[in-house]
Amino acid sequence: MVTLLLVGLIGTAVAAGYQKQATLDYTGIKITLDGKEITPTDANGAAVEPFAISGTTYLPVRAVANAFGLEVGWDQDTSTVTLDTPQIKKPTYITRTGSKYHNDPTCNGGTYWEVPYSTAVGMGLEPCDKCVH
Ligand SMILES: [Zn+2]
Known part of the structure; x- marks a missing residue:
């Protein structure tokens, strides 16, 4: 998922016409849903740590959306993360x-x-x- 997020930060920025350098702050950010901790992982099951940039927290969208039971996709052509309720x-x-x-x-x-x-x-x-x- 960190790959998708970095694509969102870097790849999409290129598509939109600019690049930006940022400092990623890793401060041990945790995510809970109804009090239960979500451990974000990438497609291979490796842990992915949330980070912040200038006070905005960036969470791996797949982990968060999956916690809500949503299907997550990526449309390369339009640089769009798609979230869908399962049919x-x-x-x-x-x-x-x-x-x-x-x-x-x-x-x-x-x-x-x-x-x-x-x-x-x-x-x-x-x-x-x-x-x-
Ligand atoms: Zn119809």
Whole structure:
């Protein structure tokens, strides 16, 4: 994760047209969620220590987002960290006759019923191109 963060600090800065040098302050910063400590690690499981720059604390986004149950991605083309709720946890809507399932209960202006994601998939429905990401 430190790699992704450094890409964010250095690689993205290049893409945005500038570079900046900074002093990283490592002061033993800890992260807790509901009082339980999160130990950030990189993709290989090695510990990654949070740091601060000029009083702003930088946390490894993957560790924090995963603690919230989010999926983390990186879009190289747009230099965007993407955080997504796993599909299985999103509300899933279906119509009586549709071949797709939706996350937006107002998609296409139809009348939708909320069902468990597993039900929609079990019915053989495909994700809606418009509202399922
Ligand atoms: Zn839809």
